[in-house]
Amino acid sequence: MPIVKTKNLSKVYNPETVPVHALRDVNISIEKGEFTSIVGPSGSGKTTLLNMIGGLDKPTSGTVEVNGVQITGMKDSKLIDFRLHNIGFVFQHYNLIPVFTARENVSFIMLLQGRDKKEMQQRADELLDQVGLGDRKDARPAQMSGGQQQRVAVARALASEPKFILADEPTANLDGASAMNLLDIMQRMNREQHVTFVFSTHDKRVIDRARRVITMVDGAVHSDEYQKAEEYDESKA
Amino acid sequence: MKTLITISWRNIWRHPARSSVLLVAIIVGLWAGVIAVGTMNGLMQQRMDYMIESEITHAQIHHPEFLAEGNSWMFIPEHDRIAAWLENDPRVVSYTSRTLTDGMLQSPVKTSGVRIRGLDIESESRTTTFHENMVEGEYLDTDMRNAVILGKRLAEEHNMEIGNRIVLTFEDINNELTSASFNIAGFYESASSDYDRRNVLIRSEDFLDILADRSIYHEIAIMLENEDKATAFVADLNSEFSGITAQTWRELSPELSMLVELGGIMVYFITMLIMIALAFGILNTMLMALFERMREISMLISIGMSRLRVFLMIMLESIVLTVTGAATGFVLAWLSLWHFTGAGINLEIFAGEEGFAEIGWDQFVYPIMSTGEYVAIISVVITITLLASLYPALKAIRIDPLEVEK
Numbered sequence: 001m002p003i004v005k006t007k008n009l010s011k012v013y014n015p016e017t018v019p020v021h022a023l024r025d026v027n028i029s030i031e032k033g034e035f036t037s038i039v040g041p042s043g044s045g046k047t048t049l050l051n052m053i054g055g056l057d058k059p060t061s062g063t064v065e066v067n068g069v070q071i072t073g074m075k076d077s078k079l080i081d082f083r084l085h086n087i088g089f090v091f092q093h094y095n096l097i098p099v100f101t102a103r104e105n106v107s108f109i110m111l112l113q114g115r116d117k118k119e120m121q122q123r124a125d126e127l128l129d130q131v132g133l134g135d136r137k138d139a140r141p142a143q144m145s146g147g148q149q150q151r152v153a154v155a156r157a158l159a160s161e162p163k164f165i166l167a168d169e170p171t172a173n174l175d176g177a178s179a180m181n182l183l184d185i186m187q188r189m190n191r192e193q194h195v196t197f198v199f200s201t202h203d204k205r206v207i208d209r210a211r212r213v214i215t216m217v218d219g220a221v222h223s224d225e226y227q228k229a230e231e232y233d234e235s236k237a
Numbered sequence: 238m239k240t241l242i243t244i245s246w247r248n249i250w251r252h253p254a255r256s257s258v259l260l261v262a263i264i265v266g267l268w269a270g271v272i273a274v275g276t277m278n279g280l281m282q283q284r285m286d287y288m289i290e291s292e293i294t295h296a297q298i299h300h301p302e303f304l305a306e307g308n309s310w311m312f313i314p315e316h317d318r319i320a321a322w323l324e325n326d327p328r329v330v331s332y333t334s335r336t337l338t339d340g341m342l343q344s345p346v347k348t349s350g351v352r353i354r355g356l357d358i359e360s361e362s363r364t365t366t367f368h369e370n371m372v373e374g375e376y377l378d379t380d381m382r383n384a385v386i387l388g389k390r391l392a393e394e395h396n397m398e399i400g401n402r403i404v405l406t407f408e409d410i411n412n413e414l415t416s417a418s419f420n421i422a423g424f425y426e427s428a429s430s431d432y433d434r435r436n437v438l439i440r441s442e443d444f445l446d447i448l449a450d451r452s453i454y455h456e457i458a459i460m461l462e463n464e465d466k467a468t469a470f471v472a473d474l475n476s477e478f479s480g481i482t483a484q485t486w487r488e489l490s491p492e493l494s495m496l497v498e499l500g501g502i503m504v505y506f507i508t509m510l511i512m513i514a515l516a517f518g519i520l521n522t523m524l525m526a527l528f529e530r531m532r533e534i535s536m537l538i539s540i541g542m543s544r545l546r547v548f549l550m551i552m553l554e555s556i557v558l559t560v561t562g563a564a565t566g567f568v569l570a571w572l573s574l575w576h577f578t579g580a581g582i583n584l585e586i587f588a589g590e591e592g593f594a595e596i597g598w599d600q601f602v603y604p605i606m607s608t609g610e611y612v613a614i615i616s617v618v619i620t621i622t623l624l625a626s627l628y629p630a631l632k633a634i635r636i637d638p639l640e641v642e643k
């Protein structure tokens with residue numbers, strides 16, 4: 001069973017006034033363990049597609065299934081709960097709670113899930129170690145670089161043990177080195193723990209790291225191909 | 238929940254200056270509110286007690302027209318039967334009968350209209366504290382013949398000193414103009430300088446000698462066990478006796494009773510004003526906090542924080558802030574009130590000592606706050622806080638993450 005499956009997914013903004021066809025009959029299916037990037041020119045519908053898959057936006061027509069559960073048409077409160085337990089998010093910016101430390105930010109999502117306190121602390125520490133922030137656990141977002149903040153966001157997304165992690169241009173605000181570092185971490189998680197990632201990007205170097213590349217043009221899937229991704233390089237981590 | 242409180246607490250201190258200003262506002266507001274309410278209560282109570290104890294008493298009996306006309310022939314019929322009835326009523330603590338008439342006071346300087354009050358010293362002193370108002374000379378228990386006590390104000394206007402003579406002129410019960418000279422024994426000063434200018438005191442036996450051929454009284458002033466009993470007591474008197482009117486202090490002194498009511502309204506207004514200021518302070522601070530945190534909240538909703546929790550998070554922030562401020566404010570207010578209840582607040586800073594005497598108020602006020610009033614203010618503060626934080630919290634849960642990203 002695919003982790004994500006869209007059926008004839010369409011989205012029209014402002015249907016009454018100036019209709020914008022942000023998505024046109026998108027049919028994609030993402031399997032567990034895939035490392036997929038969604039690319040395409042600006043305005044091609046990448047963000048719209050990710051928002052649909054993540055249950056943040058509602059399609060005009062068509063459906064989205066996550067792990068066999070149709071989320072299209074779900075009640076708002078149910079959808080929020082579904083996101084909490086099934087989908088990890090890494091946004092382009094404003095990912096973290098500013099008044100919380102890295103550790104608290106990672107624990108917070110597990111707290112929302114109602115997990116055991118002890119387990120929470122331990123897992124937060126482990127994950128921060130994994131993303132290379134073992135020494136910044138008590139730092140607040142304002143005291144961290146953009147790259148470090150994005151890594152906390154990845155740790156937070158992983159902490160909730162989601163079916164997959166969605167990331168809309170996670171490297172857009174990062175310099176080259178930080179972007180590659182973040183990609184390294186994501187790639188390693190994918191290889192070692194089979195975490196499923198779906199992310200959008202403009203960055204050629206980031207695209208090269210993806211196994212599967214879905215190209216959007218004008219709201220439709222233009223191409224969908226598997227490539228030999230550049231391997232994760234331990235020395236760069 | 239503990240984590241939500243932690244977020245709220247840290248969010249409060251994200252802008253230490255802004256939160257401190259609100260905290261100080263809550264503290265000062267509450268402190269000022271409690272002090273103002275307490276002072277107002279104290280002022281009213283003191284005024285009421287003083288007026289009742291020194292002069293008005295809880296209830297009075299008159300000829301139905303005496304208060305309006307002030308004529309000497311409008312005396313109380315059946316005085317002795319009423320007196321006997323009062324002796325036997327357990328509600329009565331003490332009473333005194335007064336012989337009163339409006340007349341003229343003449344000195345070498347000028348003539349003034351006054352009310353001549355003939356008092357029975359023994360029962361008067363048991364019933365009222367008016368004798369405590371003496372500021373100079375002797376009271377009516379002096380050996381001096383035809384002694385008269387003047388208000389200090391009146392004496393000053395007439396340039397009179399103790400030992401001087403004045404002439405009192407009035408109509409006796411046969412409508413005949415009568416004059417007699419009196420010797421000034423002393424001066425009094427009551428809480429009202431207006432009263433001091435219009436009332437002179439003499440012994441009722443001296444008065445009766447020239448006013449009538451028998452004992453007549455125009456006023457019976459009665460102190461009861463308890464102010465609450467006045468209304469029922471007066472009703473009993475009115476149904477028992479005809480040809481008289483018995484009235485409670487509230488009826489006798491509408492100014493006083495209005496004052497007490499006004500005090501209540503003032504207290505209400507002070508509280509409302511403070512609460513409105515408080516509500517706007519909270520509303521403003523919380524809306525500011527909300528607007529600058531839209532992205533954060535939208536992120537939290539996106540990753541799966543329920544709207545109920547977002548609501549609680551925002552509410553908790555104002556609640557934590559108010560509880561901190563209110564608790565501090567109340568402790569301070571309680572301590573100050575406790576201090577002032579003993580020491581009194583000197584109102585001289587608002588107007589000179591003279592000014593207060595002029596309007597008949599004491600210079601020192603001892604604030605009073607009942608437990609009920611404390612509870613009421615606390616409940617109002619809590620309600621207002623909840624209401625004021627409701628709007629930002631409701632706004633927060635309606636955030637659409639997609640809209641905020643724009």
Ligand SMILES: Nc1ncnc2c1ncn2[C@@H]1O[C@H](COP(=O)(O)OP(=O)(O)OP(=O)(O)O)[C@@H](O)[C@H]1O
Pocket residue numbers: 013014020021022040041042043044045046047048049
């Ligand atoms: N809320 C909206 N109302 C109207 N039109 C919208 C809205 N959101 C997106 N669009 C339009 O839908 C189309 C797809 O937008 P989308 O944000 O998905 O593109 P994108 O591929 O993510 O672009 P970028 O690379 O610039 O992020 C665009 O033409 C955009 O203008």
Ligand SMILES: [Mg+2]
Pocket residue numbers: 046047048168
């Ligand atoms: Mg986009």
